[in-house]
Amino acid sequence: MTSTSKYEMMQHVLTELKQPAYRFQQIADAIFKQRIGEYDRMTSLPKGIRKELIKHFGEHVLNLTPVMQKTSRQVNKVLFSMAGGDHIEAVQLSYKRGWKSYCISSQCGCGYGCRFCATGTIGLKRNLTADEITDQLLYFHLNGYALDSVSFMGMGEALANPHIFNALKILTNPRTFGLGHRRITVSTIGILSGIDRLAKEFPQVNLTFSLHSPFDEQRSELMPINKRFPLNDVLNELDQHIRNTGRKVYIAYILLRGENDSNEHAEAIAALLKHRGSWEHLYHVNLIPYNSTDVTPESFHQSDKDRVQKFAGILKSQGIKVTVRTQFGTDIDAACGQLYGYNKQI
Numbered sequence: 260m261t262s263t264s265k266y267e268m269m270q271h272v273l274t275e276l277k278q279p280a281y282r283f284q285q286i287a288d289a290i291f292k293q294r295i296g297e298y299d300r301m302t303s304l305p306k307g308i309r310k311e312l313i314k315h316f317g318e319h320v321l322n323l324t325p326v327m328q329k330t331s332r333q334v335n336k337v338l339f340s341m342a343g344g345d346h347i348e349a350v351q352l353s354y355k356r357g358w359k360s361y362c363i364s365s366q367c368g369c370g371y372g373c374r375f376c377a378t379g380t381i382g383l384k385r386n387l388t389a390d391e392i393t394d395q396l397l398y399f400h401l402n403g404y405a406l407d408s409v410s411f412m413g414m415g416e417a418l419a420n421p422h423i424f425n426a427l428k429i430l431t432n433p434r435t436f437g438l439g440h441r442r443i444t445v446s447t448i449g450i451l452s453g454i455d456r457l458a459k460e461f462p463q464v465n466l467t468f469s470l471h472s473p474f475d476e477q478r479s480e481l482m483p484i485n486k487r488f489p490l491n492d493v494l495n496e497l498d499q500h501i502r503n504t505g506r507k508v509y510i511a512y513i514l515l516r517g518e519n520d521s522n523e524h525a526e527a528i529a530a531l532l533k534h535r536g537s538w539e540h541l542y543h544v545n546l547i548p549y550n551s552t553d554v555t556p557e558s559f560h561q562s563d564k565d566r567v568q569k570f571a572g573i574l575k576s577q578g579i580k581v582t583v584r585t586q587f588g589t590d591i592d593a594a595c596g597q598l599y600g601y602n603k604q605i
């Protein structure tokens with residue numbers, strides 16, 4: 260599967276047609292400024308060029324098909340069908356004062372099999388192309404929504420898919436989506452080479468590391484990747500990332516009742532994140548309530564509110580920066596770890 264995006268292809272086609280350089284900007288302006296999603300409606304372009312674009316790319320700029328939408332109070336989840344018939348999901352979160360944040364998928368399914376995650380039960384079908392990644396946002400853009408911030412926290416392990424780097428280029432390119440680097444967050448379970456590449460190519464993009472247990476043995480049980488990339492190796496890489504970029508690193512921690520929410524776990528997290536060096540204040544722990552699904556183990560439950568507060572309190576008392584994340588979208592299976600890509604009826 261090619262990783263050359265349609266935006267690059269458009270420029271090739273225009274060059275072949277010996278068109279002036281400003282033609283691509285006219286197309287980009289039509290899509291990204293005027294929100295025009297069909298080539299034929301791009302009336303700033305000569306008719307002949309529109310016809311050529313339709314011949315090469317089809318009538319619509321968007322190549323994903325929205326097949327189902329579920330909406331609850333602040334959450335809008337869209338199931339897309341891709342060429343070949345596979346499905347992916349993207350989630351739009353609406354915050355107070357109109358801020359729109361998006362959680363997008365980077366892979367169809369996922370091969371890493373974290374035990375608390377619905378996506379992991381599907382197995383990896385394939386990496387998404389740069390177009391399939393960016394089209395999830397293009398869909399919302401063409402429907403008139405602002406794109407304020409974006410997280411690669413939908414289906415898949417973002418840093419296992421090399422196409423996300425081209426997707427990041429398109430998302431941050433001022434000629435296309437023009438998103439600020441700091442408005443984008445990439446989440447990883449700890450793929451070392453990917454963390455390194457992200458720091459080199461997109462140092463200002465936010466990075467979140469999914470910890471979920473401070474103990475190697477338990478983490479390997481919950482997240483088999485830990486056997487390949489053990490916790491200490493990942494933390495050393497994250498130290499390097501902070502030193503190179505001067506940016507915060509977020510530590511995501513899903514709280515599972517009676518599994519990883521004890522005082523000992525909180526103390527062990529504090530011990531892991533302290534005494535690392537002058538940059539250690541740039542680690543920030545995000546505590547995330549667990550969301551059960553039909554396909555993840557029944558033995559996993561959400562931690563009680565009191566426990567979450569106690570857990571957060573221990574971290575704070577040890578000088579660790581911590582936020583308890585607000586829970587959105589559990590009623591429509593749109594929360595962390597719930598994306599499944601199945602055409603379930605409401």
Ligand code: SF4
Binds near residue numbers: 372376378379416
């Ligand atoms: S948590 Fe992320 S890496 Fe783990 S199985 Fe789910 S999607 Fe894959």
